[in-house]
Amino acid sequence: MxxxxxxxxxxxxxxxxxxxxxxxxxxxxxxxxxxxxxxxxxxxxxxxEPIYPRAINALPVAGRPLGAPWQIVQRVDHPDAAEANKQALHDLENGATGLALVFAGSVGGRGFGLPPTREAIEKALQDVHLDAGIGIELQFAPESCDVVRHLVELIKRRGTDPAACDIRFGIDPIGARAVRGSSPTDWSEIARGIAEVARNLCAAGFKGPFLAADGRVVHDAGGSEAQELAYVLASAIAYLRALEAAAVPLDQARGMIFARLSADADQFLTLAKFRALRVLWARIEQSCGLAPKPLFVAAETAWRMLTQRDPSVNMLRATVATFSAALGGANALAVLPHTLALGLPDALARRIARNTQLVLLEESNLEKVADPAAGSGGIEALTHELCDAAWTQFQAIEQAGGVFAALAANLIQPKIAATRAVRDKAIAKRRDVLTGASEFPNLHEARATVLDAEPIAVPTFGEAKISFEPLTPLRLATPFEVLRDKSDAVLARKAARPQMFLANLGTPADFTARATFAKSFFETGGIEAIDTEGFTDPAALAAAFKASGAVFACLCSSDKAYAAHAAAAAQALREAGCGRIYLAGRPGELEASLREAGVHDFIFAGGDALAMLNDAWQRIEAA
Structure with missing residues (x-):
């Protein structure tokens, strides 16, 4: 130099x-x-806050060991076990270091999954060397708990040392029952059963962990970060108490439990959430008289953020989520393929999911620094605020008798529903944007390719002894996608979608901005916009509307042009038989005169787009 x-x-x-x-x-x-x-x-x-000062004297949060990569986990969820095996071997040969065996009916099944049989497990893991440092994670329904025994027997038949296997058995009866809203047995019976299974696995030489505190249950249902953290803590404590009641020492019991969090496209909240979980768990360990040890935290990119429309954008969402969870210290990470909301992902979608992690790990070197967010004023503040909020909610669950009792009494569900309602409103008003679904739609996009596979039906337990409100999984884009599906159905029947005539007034300088807004607005609901050159003559506008074949029209221009031309244009459209007239923008002082001239509704940023589009569809279907 x-x-x-x-x-x-x-x-x-x-x-x-x-x-x-x-x-x-x-x-x-x-x-x-x-x-x-x-x-x-x-x-x-x-x-x-818009800006934060540097956090002074902040210490790194103990998590994944310094320089240690996280496990790159790939889903094994094909209903055909032979095909699942091919996928698993291909993934392992091309960079994956872990496999999640997802069985039909499980919380993470998303409509697919392996059959929960001995033959399926053996076939799916053929030529997979379980003692070669590969992480294995089980995700199964309560009715399919025999998969644990089947896997143990397979390892025994192979002569493999259980201690050499890295298996997270994923036993989570609380999560499964929370999603279903029912349980055939009470908590005391469940607790005795899982403790016995965990002790037997430990006695057989498996190192675990065995029990999963799965935050996806809350996140999938629309819950907030603090609600997800509180639920995970409460579930982990329930399992810890079950093990303690079975005479398992607490120091050993904590190693039998791992956590799983959802990672979504909110970079800072996701990063802070993973850090907060470790801080909270350390506090619980200290309360138990234990010196803190880092909890094993698995991550999965969020189901609720996936869209069926413009699914390529899901790749970007997954990249941000992976980045955030990795920097937050996740020990294992599974990326949901970008086409999963459409069906069973093909080889390309699986490859992209795998390579999303490989690029961030091997090219961006995200694992090289332990807790890189330490000292960041914003992340530190958010981490501690999440800790405080989650701890308060965790205490409320504990006061209710624990997580199972709180679910059975419907104490958790209304709070999650309230959070979901606020988020749904923000999406409906497009304050929270879902690119490709609620903004920037492409009505002519080609549908993504998925595999032709039939889901496996798994029989459920008999009559429920305890029933409560389920935590039903959702995808945020669904309300807009329902309208797009209606549009596709109309296109299939009539060879044309419902159309909105854009009645552009004045010059392009006057109408371009609002015409662009209106086109995106209506096409998010599957109503195709017919663009025009611009009009100043009401008669010419009316003639063009009649020739278009559209039923509805939307006036688009500047406030100045509206004052001069909108009322006459609306009157001409009404006389031409326009069934519904919209205007892009807030009407201000012109509202009364515009409504008198024939304008029915006004569309603008911050308005309830979903309600307006649903109303338009009711009129389309009634026509």
Missing amino acids: SSAIKDLPLAAEFAPAGYDDWRKLALGVLKGAPFEKLQGKTPDGLPL
Whole structure:
């Protein structure tokens, strides 16, 4: 390095700047608007500041060992065990270091999964060397708990040392019952059963962990980060108490439990959530009189963020989620293939899911630094705020008698439903954007390829002894996708979609912005927009509308052009037989005159787009 470059002062030439300097400049830009306009809130109501100072004396959160890569886990969920085996071997040969055996009917099955039989397990794991450092994770329904025995027997028949196997058995009766909303047995019987299984596995030489505290149950149902954390803690404590009641020492019992969290496309919240879980679990260990040891935390990219429409965007969502969970210290990570919401993913989708992790691990070297977010003011603040919020909710669950009792009494479900309702409203109003679904739709996109596979039906237990509200999984884009499905059905029947005539007024400079907005608005609901060159003559506009064959129209232009032309244009459209007239933008003082001229509804940013589109479809179907 030359001395000239070495002595370059760089930042030293600038005057030091602090928070007060930034705030002064920010207030100038706000031009009298309150500073709070720059602040936000998480779904838990936690404050989000626009800028944070560096966190002084912050220590790294103990998690994945320094420099240790996380396990790259691939789903093995093909209903045909022979095909599942081919997929598993291909994944292992091309960079995967772990396999999640997903069985039909499990929480993570997503409509597919392996048959829960001895033959299926043996066939799916053919030529997979279980003592070669490969991580194996089981995901199964309560009715399929024999898969644990089948796997143990397979290992015994092979003569493999159980201690050499890295298997997370994934026993989670609480999670399965939370999703179904019922249980054939009470908690005391469940607790005795899982403790016996865990002790037997340990006696057989398996090192575990055996029991899973699975946060996907809450996240899939629309819950917040703090709600997911509180549920995971409460589930883990329930399993810890069950083991303790079976005379398993606490120091040994904690190693029999692992956690699983969903990772979504909110980078900072996801990162902070994974850090917060480790802080919270360390607090529980200390309360038990134990020196903290890092909990094994598995991650899976979120089901609820997947879209059927424009599924390629799911790759971007998965990349952000993987990045966040990896930096948050996840020990194992499974990426849901981007086409999973459409059906069973093909080889390309599986490859992309696998390579998303490989690129971040082997090319971006995300594992090289332990807890890289340590000291970041924003992440540290969010981590501790999540800890406080989750701990309060965890205490409420404990006061109710534990997680099973709280579910049975429907104490957890309404809180999750309330959070879900707030998020649904934000999506309906497109404040929270789902690219390709609620914004920037492509009505002419080619449908992604998925495998032709029939799901396996798994019989459920008999009559439920205990029933309560289920935590039903959802995808956030579903309400918009329902409308797109209606549009596809109309296209199949009539060779044309429902159409919206864009009544553009004035010059392109007047109408382009709002015409673009209106096109995206209506096409998110599957109503195809017919663009036009622009009109100043109401008679010409009416003639063009009649020739288009559309039933509805939307006026698009500037506020100035609306004042001059909108009323006459609306009257001409009404006289031409337009069944419904919309206007893009807020009407302001013109609302009364515009409605009198024939405008029925106004579409604008922040309005309830979903409600407007559903209303339009009711009129389309009634026509």
